[in-house]
Amino acid sequence: MKYLEGKVALVTGASRGLGKGIAIGLGEAGATVYITGRSWEKSTAESNIAGTLQETQLAVEAAGGICIPVQVDHSEDRQIRLLFERIQAEQGKLDLLVNNVFAGVRALRDAYGKPFWHHEPSLWDAVNNVGLRSHYVSSIYAAKIMSKSSQGLICTISSWGGLSYIFGAAYGAGKSACDRLAADMAVELKSANIASVAIWPGIVGTENISAFAEEMDDEQSRATFGDGYNWETPLLTGRAIAALAAESDIMQHTGKVKIVAEMAEKYNLVDRDGNRPVSLRSLRFVLPFAVPRFRKYARLIPNLKMPWWILLMATLQSPKI
Numbered sequence: 001m002k003y004l005e006g007k008v009a010l011v012t013g014a015s016r017g018l019g020k021g022i023a024i025g026l027g028e029a030g031a032t033v034y035i036t037g038r039s040w041e042k043s044t045a046e047s048n049i050a051g052t053l054q055e056t057q058l059a060v061e062a063a064g065g066i067c068i069p070v071q072v073d074h075s076e077d078r079q080i081r082l083l084f085e086r087i088q089a090e091q092g093k094l095d096l097l098v099n100n101v102f103a104g105v106r107a108l109r110d111a112y113g114k115p116f117w118h119h120e121p122s123l124w125d126a127v128n129n130v131g132l133r134s135h136y137v138s139s140i141y142a143a144k145i146m147s148k149s150s151q152g153l154i155c156t157i158s159s160w161g162g163l164s165y166i167f168g169a170a171y172g173a174g175k176s177a178c179d180r181l182a183a184d185m186a187v188e189l190k191s192a193n194i195a196s197v198a199i200w201p202g203i204v205g206t207e208n209i210s211a212f213a214e215e216m217d218d219e220q221s222r223a224t225f226g227d228g229y230n231w232e233t234p235l236l237t238g239r240a241i242a243a244l245a246a247e248s249d250i251m252q253h254t255g256k257v258k259i260v261a262e263m264a265e266k267y268n269l270v271d272r273d274g275n276r277p278v279s280l281r282s283l284r285f286v287l288p289f290a291v292p293r294f295r296k297y298a299r300l301i302p303n304l305k306m307p308w309w310i311l312l313m314a315t316l317q318s319p320k321i
Contacts (some may be wrong), residue, residue, distance in 0.1 A: 002030030003063070004247040008091045010034040010083075012074060012138060013130075015050020018157065018204055020100055020235045023056055024209040025238015027065020027169075029246065034087060035060070036072040036101065059290035065193025074101045074134040084141035093149055096245050097142040105128035108167045116169040128174040139185060139196075147192040153245050154189070156182040157237075158198040158250065158257070160280055163311065179257060186255030199241065202232045202261050202280050227294055230278060230285050236260055236271040244269040262305070281306040 009026050013019040015037030026033050039052045053069035060067035071088065072079045074110035087094055098161045104127035111119050135156055146152030159168060172202040184200035189196055241265035244253065263269070270276050283304040288294040294301070 004242055005030035005040055007095040007245065008034070008037070008087070008093055009096040009098065009233045009245075010087065010094060010138075011100055012036045012072075012134070012143070013103075013193070014262075015053050015055050016041050016056070017264075018201065018237060019098075019100040020051065020059065021204075021234020021236070022100060022238040022241060023060050023067065024063050024065075025235055025240075025242050026096070026098075026245075027060035027067060028239065029242035030064060031096070031242070032066040032068070032091070033060055034068045034070060034083075036074065036083065038071065038073055040069070040071050053098050054272065058247045072279075074130045075136070078136055080137050081141060082133065084138075085146060087145075088145050094142055094145040095152055097138060098153070099135035099138055101130055103133055104128070104171070104174075105121050108171060110167060123169040124170045126193065127170040128177075132174045132177055132181070136181060137203045139181075143185075143189060143192070143194060146194045150193045152194040154182070154185065154194065154196045154309045155244075156196070156210065158182070158200055160200055161204075183255045190251070190254065194201075195250045197244070197253055197255070198257045199237065200257055200259045201237045201257075202277055203230065204232050204234055204237070208271060212301045229289070229292075230298075232260065232273045232277045236264055236277070240267065241263055243269060265303075278303055279305060281311060301304055 004026060007030075007032045010144050011019050011023045011026065011033060014023045019037070020033070023033050023035050033291035035053060035056055037051075037053045037056070041052050041054050045048070053071065057069045069202040072083050074080060084094075106156070107123055107126035108231055111123055134179040139154055139156075142154055156178050159166070159175040161172050162179045165172055175177055179198045182196050186196040237260050240258075240260045244250070244258065244263060247253070259279050259281075261277050261282075264271075280286075283306070284298055284301045286306065287300045
């Protein structure tokens, strides 16, 4: 169903991975999707992980959307500003911004397994410059456009890493800050009727995460990432954001964290393979995760969500109050 037809969206960091899946999901819903990335075609790709703007454009168009790729380095504020000026000039509006771009995967892979003081301070910038600061900058320019029509939605891709230790101190601080950024922007955007939410995918089998999983050599990491248990594809996040953006009263969600698997359940969405992964706070995930031999019986376990107060007591590593 083309329920986003006539809507203009921007997905940052969409040459591959989660951003590509989000762009395809929005294209399925009929949106005009601007996408950004640094790799225009294979000859300009900066890593051996596949993915270019042209490939994403073809995938979005095959899904039924209109896709406009723009080569942008999100570490450069001027390039971000020019991107939004172009969208304003070409479309006259912006309905949806998805803050997704992230440049710290390689740095996290290189740093994984060692405490933060074993690394140079530059690790922080690699993880949180393009991936936190750039979200703030993009949101400034998006809000300038959206406020002219007193409507819009800003989705900031975050992570369960803002709640629990996953990839190290720099990553956790950055994702917690993404959640706070989304919540505090919601307060200031409310008078302009612009919604701001944080989006938490589950374990997403992107090209980088799949490669990361193969490199992990400790038992806990292999249990979390190694066998693909309850993994999502990037497309599920795109379909969930498209359904959220189509809601008539989007302001009821502003300032909140939205969990992709729980959105999929609410909107009756399925992933690319027709399955619907469960939330990472579901008993159906938690019990088989803790006891792997239960995984073959996972469908028999009730899909009950753990209350937030239990998560905060049992999962959050710091700070404690």
